[in-house]
Amino acid sequence: MQPEELETMTAEELLRWAAEEFGERLCLTCSWQKQSSVLVHMVSELRLDVDVVELDTHLFFRETYETRDALVDRYGLRLSSPGVITVAEQHRREGPNLWERDPDRCCHIRKVEPLLEALGPYGAWISGIRRDQSPSRAATPKVQWSERYGVWKLHPLADWDEKRVWAYIAVNEIPFNPLHEAGYRSIGCIPCTRPISPDEEERAGRWAGSDKLECGIHVERTTHV
Numbered sequence: 001m002q003p004e005e006l007e008t009m010t011a012e013e014l015l016r017w018a019a020e021e022f023g024e025r026l027c028l029t030c031s032w033q034k035q036s037s038v039l040v041h042m043v044s045e046l047r048l049d050v051d052v053v054e055l056d057t058h059l060f061f062r063e064t065y066e067t068r069d070a071l072v073d074r075y076g077l078r079l080s081s082p083g084v085i086t087v088a089e090q091h092r093r094e095g096p097n098l099w100e101r102d103p104d105r106c107c108h109i110r111k112v113e114p115l116l117e118a119l120g121p122y123g124a125w126i127s128g129i130r131r132d133q134s135p136s137r138a139a140t141p142k143v144q145w146s147e148r149y150g151v152w153k154l155h156p157l158a159d160w161d162e163k164r165v166w167a168y169i170a171v172n173e174i175p176f177n178p179l180h181e182a183g184y185r186s187i188g189c190i191p192c193t194r195p196i197s198p199d200e201e202e203r204a205g206r207w208a209g210s211d212k213l214e215c216g217i218h219v220e221r222t223t224h225v
C-alpha cells in the first residue's frame with residue numbers, strides 16, 4: 001500500500017485495512033474523550049475485533065470513568081489498563097503534586113511509561129488525534145512509524161474536524177463524556193484540565209498557564225510511510 005493511498009482513505013477504510021494488515025496485533029487507545037466515543041463505535045460497526053487499551057492515570061474526572069463504563073457496557077469492549085504507580089506512591093517518590101513542579105515528568109511516569117509497556121504485544125496503535133486540535137498536531141499523517149514505541153501509529157480521524165466528530169456522535173447516539181458540554185473541549189487529568197471559552201483553541205484548557213502542549217505520548221521523531 002502506497003502512503004498516498006493510505007492518506008486518502010476514509011476512517012472506516014483505514015480501520016479495515018489495519019485490521020487485515022495487523023490482525024490481533026492491532027489495538028485502540030482510549031482516554032474517553034469524544035474521539036474515543038467515535039472510534040469504539042466505528043470499530044464495533046465494522047465488526048473488527050480490536051483490543052482497547054485504556055490510558056488511565058488514576059487522576060481522571062468521575063465523568064470520564066462513567067463514560068468509560070457506559071462505552072464498555074454498550075460495546076462489550078475488551079479493555080486492558082496498563083499498570084501505573086498509585087498517586088500516593090508518586091508523592092512518596094517524587095514529592096507532592098509533581099504535576100505542578102514538573103508536568104513532563106508526571107506525564108512520563110503516568111502516561112508514557114505505562115503506554116510503552118502496554119504496546120509491547122502490538123504492531124499498530126490506533127489513536128484519535130486530529131490535525132485541527134492544535135498547531136502541534138497540524139501535520140499528523142494518517143499512518144506513521146513510531147521509533148519510540150516500535151509500532152505503527154494510525155490516526156483515522158486525522159482529517160476530521162470537531163464539528164464532524166459531534167455530528168457522528170449525535171447521528172449514531174453514542175455515549176460521550178458529559179464534561180464536553182460543560183466547557184471542557186479537551187479532557188485529561190483533573191489537576192491539568194480546565195474548561196475554556198468558545199473563542200479559545202480546543203486544547204487551551206490543558207496545562208493552562210504553562211507552555212506545555214502535549215502529554216508526551218504523541219511527541220517524538222517519527223517517520224511517515
Ligand code: SF4
Pocket residue numbers: 057059098099102103104106107108110111188189190191192215
Ligand atoms: S496531565 Fe497532569 S496529572 Fe496527568 S499525568 Fe500529566 S502532569 Fe500528571
